[in-house]
Amino acid sequence: MPTVLDVLIVDDSAAIRKILQRVLRQTDIPVGEVYEAGDGAEALETLRKQKVGLVLSDINMPNMDGLEFLTHLRAEPAWQKLPVVMVSTEGTHAKVLEAVERGASGYVRKPFTADQIKEKLVGLI
Amino acid sequence: MTNPIQISDALTQLELAEAIRVSTREVFSTMLGLDPAPGEVFVEKGEAAPASGVVSIIGLAGAWVGSGSLSCSADFACKMASHFLQEEYSAVTEDVLDTVAEVTNMVVGNVKTQLENRLGPMWLSTPTVIYGRNFQTRGARNQEWTVVPFSVDQGRMCIQLCITPNPDAVERSSRPGFPIPRVLSL
Numbered sequence: 001m002p003t004v005l006d007v008l009i010v011d012d013s014a015a016i017r018k019i020l021q022r023v024l025r026q027t028d029i030p031v032g033e034v035y036e037a038g039d040g041a042e043a044l045e046t047l048r049k050q051k052v053g054l055v056l057s058d059i060n061m062p063n064m065d066g067l068e069f070l071t072h073l074r075a076e077p078a079w080q081k082l083p084v085v086m087v088s089t090e091g092t093h094a095k096v097l098e099a100v101e102r103g104a105s106g107y108v109r110k111p112f113t114a115d116q117i118k119e120k121l122v123g124l125i
Numbered sequence: 126m127t128n129p130i131q132i133s134d135a136l137t138q139l140e141l142a143e144a145i146r147v148s149t150r151e152v153f154s155t156m157l158g159l160d161p162a163p164g165e166v167f168v169e170k171g172e173a174a175p176a177s178g179v180v181s182i183i184g185l186a187g188a189w190v191g192s193g194s195l196s197c198s199a200d201f202a203c204k205m206a207s208h209f210l211q212e213e214y215s216a217v218t219e220d221v222l223d224t225v226a227e228v229t230n231m232v233v234g235n236v237k238t239q240l241e242n243r244l245g246p247m248w249l250s251t252p253t254v255i256y257g258r259n260f261q262t263r264g265a266r267n268q269e270w271t272v273v274p275f276s277v278d279q280g281r282m283c284i285q286l287c288i289t290p291n292p293d294a295v296e297r298s299s300r301p302g303f304p305i306p307r308v309l310s311l
Contacts, residue, residue, distance in 0.1 A: 012251060013227040015220060018210055019156075060230070062251050089234025089249070092241050110231045111155035 040069025188245025191288030193233035
């Protein structure tokens with residue numbers, strides 16, 4: 001486990017960004033800076049400026065959705081191994097499969113419990 | 126609602142109401158720590174009576190098309206945000222409106238997931254929230270809404286959905302319009 005892990009949370013809902021940040025702080029993971037983005041395009045811009053060790057991203061967002069964001073992200077050699085967990089209301093097998101095919105490292109369906117998020121992250125970090 | 130009104134061969138209003146009940150209770154118990162009690166389901170056609178408070182609307186498109194909404198009083202919206210964000214809210218703020226939008230997104234999104242295996246793929250728009258006094262909402266096509274009222278912690282809210290088969294279903298291109306403003310205040 002790294003000494004300190006900076007995290008990027010991508011969701012068009014400020015409320016969900018706030019909840020995810022609180023959940024992250026409750027885990028045993030040593031979270032450092034938490035950056036926020038409201039859509040995929042904003043997230044790519046943030047990643048160009050800040051080095052992070054984990055991304056949590058929604059799928060349904062305006063401008064650039066989470067799946068398109070994943071495709072752009074995985075096209076960059078520097079970000080190919082960056083853990084990206086999708087946190088979305090999209091829960092069908094087809095949508096989860098599509099996210100995994102585009103390079104998602106994990107998937108948590110909304111609504112989620114803090115334990116579900118923690119469990120997913122512990123396996124990844 | 127006594128008769129299982131047929132929306133199409135694939136779905137009755139009773140089945141839609143059950144999907145709303147299951148989804149709403151799951152979202153509220155998991156994310157807000159509340160257990161909403163569903164009331165008698167009813168069908169509403171055309172325009173709703175003038176209302177005050179908060180209404181959040183989200184579009185569905187794909188194999189089926191329609192909309193879903195959550196409506197409640199300003200007080201209940203504050204209560205939702207207080208439970209969701211674990212902070213006290215006594216007035217309608219950006220956080221409160223954002224909470225109502227996100228809860229609607231989760232409830233309607235989970236109804237969609239329950240129905241997609243039977244009805245085919247659908248996509249959600251981002252939610253739009255309306256907050257004000259004495260406003261009226263109206264569907265453009267005079268369709269029937271399946272309305273499920275809920276009582277929660279001395280408050281009341283309604284979740285309603287209106288969906289019909291899409292005769293022109295075209296994958297992805299029929300995704301509901303982006304961008305929609307997330308919050309509208311009247």
